[in-house]
Amino acid sequence: MSSAIDSQDIAAIQAVQTGVALYDRSHWGRVKIADEDRLRFLHNQSTNDFLTLQPGQGCDTVFVTSTGRTIDLATAYVQDDAVILLVSPQRRQLLMEWLDKYIFFADKVKLSDITEFTVTFNLIGSGSDAVVEKLGAGELIGKPYASHQIVSLPSVEGIRIAVGSGLTTPGYTLMFPITDKDKVREQILELGAVEMSDRAWDMLRILQGRPMPDSELTDDYNPLEVGLWQTISFNKGCYIGQETIARLNTYKGVKQYLWGIRLTAPAEPGTLITIGEEKVGKITSYTPTGDGHFGLGYVRTKAGGVGLQVQVGDAEGEIIAVPFVSHEYPS
DSSP: OOOOOOHHHHHHHHHHHHSOEEEEOTTSEEEEEESTTHHHHHHHHSSSOOTTOOTTOEEEEEEEOTTSOEEEEEEEEEOSSEEEEEEOGGGHHHHHHHHHHTOOTTOOOEEEEOGGGEEEEEEESTTHHHHHHHTTOGGGTTOOTTOEEEEEETTEEEEEEEEOOSSSSSEEEEEEEGGGHHHHHHHHHHTTOEEEOHHHHHHHHHHHTOOOBTTTBSTTOOHHHHTOGGGOOSSSOOOTTHHHHHHHHHTTOOOEEEEEEEESSOOOTTOEEEETTEEEEEEEEEEEETTEEEEEEEEEGGGOOTTOEEEETTEEEEEEOOTTOOOOOOO
């Protein structure tokens, strides 16, 4: 477990704070849901409300098991004739199989994996508005999360640009055919973006609390424990896992929460979080930072929250809030 941060990563993190970074997110999955029942189908398979969405809009949604456990956090973009789901790389195949299992004979739903033919780039940082304006999508500035439109550049057509960087940092998501990848990348770098590595992105996502499958999103946790309130509609009616999630909300039954943990030393994921002799949780992700060490972990609700002092292996830790998740019950 390395605690070193190289100069390129430092430059990319700095660009996020003062300019714009370009992150190639093409290894994430892109799943296309088409035909006339597409919105109803997604409405019934995940936590958010799809029936109110119009073309050019979108949302984050969570796919959960029948017992309300998390499978993946996905972003959906509603088009005129289809919905594109941006899904985590390690859940792409599972979600294709999962969704296909729920398409019944009378359903007018067509499912296809378009990952290999497409690209996803993220613009991340305060300078992303200026870049998007130069790319011809200035109308999106100030629009709600996941709003999107198609633009064309010189020699490149059909770039879908959407509001949202995939993190809490302001930014945009670009999706387009893989044949144009090098051209678009060059044009964005010419506009002043700094390339970001997977390592630097992972550091940012841990610092901000964005959960990932096999770490924070597993069969051990439900979306309320993760803190993904913004992805859940509590009045849309039945969907897979809805009864469990509704019951937890109604009876305030969330027994553990995902928090950030400021650490005095590195900590391997899976390390127990303790107070004295009592086990109160475990670490799910760790990253070195420019000024120390940081982790994500689940902590039992009864143990406490922000400001709680804990032990994490050989390290001491302090529980802090992270911006991607919320532990406030909706009013």
